Amino acid sequence: MEAVEVNSNNHLTWDQFENATTDQKVDFFKRDGKIFDVLISQQFNRDLLEELIRIADAIRKIAKRKKGMDWLQSLMSHKRAMLYFVQPSTRTFLSFLNACHILGIRSSEVRDPSTSSEVKGETPEDTIRTFSSYVDMIIMRYPKEGFAEKASFVLNQTDRPIPIINAGSGKDQHxxxxxxxxxxxxxxxxxxxxxxxxxxxxxxxxxxxxxxxxxxxxxxxxxxxxxxxxxxxxxxxxxxxxxxxxxxxxxxxxxxxxxxxxxxxxxxxxxxxxxxxxxxxxxxxxxxxxxxxxxxxxxxxxxxxxxxxxxxxxxxxxxxxxxxxxxxxxxxxxNGMWIRAALLIKIFGYEEVVMTYSD
Known part of the structure; x- marks a missing residue:
């Protein structure tokens, strides 16, 4: 395959991006060298996994006391998340929802596309762009394999890219x-x-x-x-x-x-x-x-x-x-609730604040 420079600053066609190798795509999912979109497991190396584990353990410890939980809920009270789950989910939806609650993130949700403008013919890509006008992150479960990547690609070509987390895509990845x-x-x-x-x-x-x-x-x-x-x-x-x-x-x-x-x-x-x-x-x-x-x-x-x-x-x-x-x-x-809260902390850049917390 012809070498293609794939990063968030390089405007590509979807065909170019879709046909890039996984290694080429990974940098596209970063901002300033840090994880931004979370779409595939290959984005996580050992150092990042161990850091997320330490953050999750720290959040659990802080949350044991009311003072600590109140502090956590003030941490990202200025952030908003969209939970776009158009495929059935109980645990993933609830753990992300409660991870948002722990960190003070306000959430919106769409769980049935029949209640959205998709029934009027709006494309899923335009739906994603609409969400990005109102929130700071999209957490999505979608039945079609690869659509989370497509959504990330679309938003990263705009002047208001926001993180996308893949909460399950077809038979492909979770x-x-x-x-x-x-x-x-x-x-x-x-x-x-x-x-x-x-x-x-x-x-x-x-x-x-x-x-x-x-x-x-x-x-x-x-x-x-x-x-x-x-x-x-x-x-x-x-x-x-x-x-x-x-x-x-x-x-x-x-x-x-x-x-x-x-x-x-x-x-x-x-x-x-x-x-x-x-x-x-x-x-x-x-x-x-x-x-x-x-x-x-x-x-x-x-x-x-x-x-x-x-x-x-x-x-x-x-x-x-x-x-x-x-x-x-x-x-x-x-455990899913705590590690997902840790992931949100990492994406929004609050890991140092959490790891140095003292009451």
Missing amino acids: PTQALLDIYTLHRSFDDMGGIEGKSIAMVGDLLRGRTVRSLSYLLTNYPKVKIYYVSPPQLRMGNDIKNFLKSKSTPFFEVDSIEEILPIVDAVYMTRIQDEWDKNGESKDTNYDRYSLLEKHMNVMKKTAIIMHPLPRRNEIDVKVDSDPRAMYWRQER
């Missing part, structure tokens, strides 16, 4: 879910040498699951991590992710049954069948029994292992597992 997953792994293994050297199993619909795709990208930042992909043959992880892991020398293994890996892994990341992406109801023909976590499996797992799930779940985790101390998925969803 970078902030991966952030909270890394945060959960960090907190779980902090006194066990951290994430480095751990074995992580990802189970379920890996082909269409954007959470496992994004987490796979981030895990390459941690040396000696091993990834086990456990799925039906027709729902195996995509070759683009496997090729990326190979390029980063991150070992991975494809396994046909959950019982093969339970005794050896440090974390089991369960996912549901993503049948909303079916074209002809093909998921109904999938036998999911070999990819479900049952109460009996607790006896063969490591005592120090953890169980994660991005939620919602169906039958892939028996509810009897919930009472096991290794079940981390409820803590995992709460």
Whole structure:
């Protein structure tokens, strides 16, 4: 591909930007060398991940007391955010909404495009530009892959660019879910040498699951991590992710049954069948029994292992597992609120203020 200089100051056509490499795009998502738009997991290196973890821990500590929470809520009370969620969401929407509340950011929301001018024929791109007239940030979930990038591209060509956070785009990426997953792994293994050297199993619909795709990208930042992909043959992880892991020398293994890996892994990341992406109801023909976590499996797992799930779940985790101390998925969803608050702090440049706070 012909070399194209891709940065926020260089006016490009959408075709040029869309066809640029990921490495070329990353600088486009920055301002003054700092993260601005959050669109793909490849934007996060180890240093940035560890900084966000420190910020999240600091926010949690500050928020434990009323004085601290009042201070946090005054921090960005002059900022406004649009939550543009036109694909179903519970946890991601609520954790971003409450992250905004913690930091005093006022929020607006559109969750149904039928209530907007899109029903009159307005393009999604024009809708995004309209939002940018009223708010300082757009947090968006959209069913079409790559649209968050398109929205960022559009706004970065205007005289009022504002940050865009991808809160889930089609079957492609969910970078902030991966952030909270890394945060959960960090907190779980902090006194066990951290994430480095751990074995992580990802189970379920890996082909269409954007959470496992994004987490796979981030895990390459941690040396000696091993990834086990456990799925039906027709729902195996995509070759683009496997090729990326190979390029980063991150070992991975494809396994046909959950019982093969339970005794050896440090974390089991369960996912549901993503049948909303079916074209002809093909998921109904999938036998999911070999990819479900049952109460009996607790006896063969490591005592120090953890169980994660991005939620919602169906039958892939028996509810009897919930009472096991290794079940981390409820803590995992709460971790999302704190790490997303940390991300907002970083984007708006308040990290030093938070890290030096003293009451």
